[in-house]
Amino acid sequence: MSMKVNNNGDITFDAPMLQYTSQAFPIIGSHKIIAPFWTDIDTRKGGSLYYRTTTQNADLLRGTNKIRSLFPNIIDFSASWMMVVTWEDVAAYGCSPSDTITCQQWNTFQLVLITNGIQSYVVFNYNKITWTKSSQVGFNAGDGVNYYAVPGSMTDSMLNLPRMTNIGIPGQFVFRVDQTNITNTDVIDVCASLPCVHGNCSNEYLQYLHYVCICQPGYTGFNCETEINECQSSPCIHGNCSDHLNHYTCHCLAGYTGSNCQIDIDECSSSPCVHSSCTDLINGYVCNCIPGYTGRLCEIDIDECQSSPCFQGNCSDAVNHYTCHCFAGFTGSNCDIDIDECASSPCVHGNCTDKVNGYVCNCVPGYTGVLCETDIDECTSSSLCVHSSCTDLINRFICNCIPGYTGRLSEINIDECQSSPCFHGNCSDAVNYYTCYCFAGYTGTNCKIGMV
Structure with a gap:
């Protein structure tokens, strides 16, 4: 009798399995099937199928001891031949690289056939089962009568195979298959082996050949073997997370507080800004100074006189402004305007020249005085008109000669004999x-x- 190893999670006898998709046992007119996980598998999407036969003494001894420990009434069994078939990291048929549900999930399981030529036993090992597509697990004789299906076959319960068992070892089944009826070992309390590393074991599902671990807080996994990484969900919004058993600690970045570093510390709450409004920042603040103040805390009154804005005067500083006290002769907000003392036309008979805080009158000929207001009396000199009276004019005079005299100064005696x-x-x-x-x-x- 020949055996055929098929990609789709089974071995058949005499002829290969041409049907890819699984069917519930029994199947009439079918091949003799041993199915550790018969379903639609596509090794082209990843994964490998390995198989080998062995007669090595070390392998046979391990197989013999395994069977004798589980079937204590069969003390004379000694294995003479073994076959090991392994489906490693195999994917489901029909997935595509973009299908994150099925193409990034893989199953690893194994079938071991142990025989001495008369008695035959099958071991199913389940390392990792992350997907199922109506998977059939068990044996089918092909006569429609003799078969055995592991409870839960063709349902999603097959995802639990790594923690199901019929020998007390999670993920492992052993059957005797050389008789008409498939023989299970006596059902063992699977909780007796203490499979739950950090949790309590419940065998309330024993009728389905598996157990449930009720994990202690902070642990997860089929056997509560994995400490939950409380930091995996990134609970610390603005900080670094330290994982502890069943809790975590957030080490907040500067400027944040709260159990999850979710609160921005309001650095303005202490009212640090003296003369301003406060704008809160991350781990800091900014003071928005009112006009006239400066400094990190707006504590400094700006000296508006520092730039010497008063050109011709003294400066008095105030909040956000200054006052110029102008020197004599200057005006304007910055004392930058020379007062034009000539603007009022003070010079009566003359031109005005503006000076700082004063002016000078440049009199037209014939006038004198600070304001050129005085007509110069050109007749004041008694020697001007010799033989006449003097009449004062603007910037000049006229001699009114007595009869018999002439000349500008009446100094000439008229020659009547001429x-x-x-x-x-x-x-x-x-x-x-x-x-x-x-x-x-x-x-x-x-x-x-x-x-x-």
Whole structure:
């Protein structure tokens, strides 16, 4: 009799299994089947199938001891041949690389056939079962009568195979298969082997050949063998997480507090800003100073006089402003304007020249005084008009000559003889008149009358 190892989690006798999808046992007219996990498997998506036969003494001794320990009434059994078939990390058929549900889940299980040529035994080992697609586990004789199906076959209960057993060892089954009826070992209290590392074992599901571990707080896994990483869910929102048994501790980043570092510490709560409003930041704050203050805490009154804004004056500092006290002659908010003292036209008869805090009048000729308000009296000098009276004018004078005088200063005696008024005589000039001295034989004022 030949055996065929099939990808889909079973071995058959005489001919390979051409049907990929599983069926519930019994199946009439089918092959003889040993099925540790008959389902639709695709090794092209990953995983491997290994099988070997052995007659090595060490292997046979292990197999013999295994069977004798489980079937104590069979003391003369000695294995002569063994076959080991392993499906390692196999995926489900029909998945695609983008299918995160099935293509990233793998099963690992094993079938071991032990025989001495007369008595035959089968061991099912389940290391990891993470997916199932109506999986059939058991034996089928092909006659429609003789078969055995592990309870829960064709249901999602097959996901529990790593913690199911019929020998008290989670994930392992042993059957005698050389008789018409498949023989189980006596059902053992699976909790007796203390499979739950950190938890209590419940055998209330013993009728399904498995147990349930009720884990202590902080542990998980089929056998409560895994300490739960309380930090795995990243509970510390703004901090680093330290994992402990059944709890965690958050070490908050600067600026955060709370059991999960979820609270931003309000650094403004202590009112650190003296003359401002406060804006809270992460692990800090910013003071928004009101005008006129500076410094980290807005505690410094800005000295607006520091920049010497008063050009011609003294500066008095105040909050957010300053006052300039101008020197004489200057005005403006910054004392930067020279007051124009000429703006009021103070010079009556002259041009005004502005000075700092004053002015100078440049008088037009004929005037004097600070404001050029005084007409200069050009007649004040008694020697000006010699033979006349003086009339003062603007920047000049006029001599009003007495009769007989002429010239700008009336200094010239008019020569009344110049016109030769004496026709027949000599002329003698005097002030404002003349005298004719007639020649003999003439008479008259101008000597023009002849004497007879």
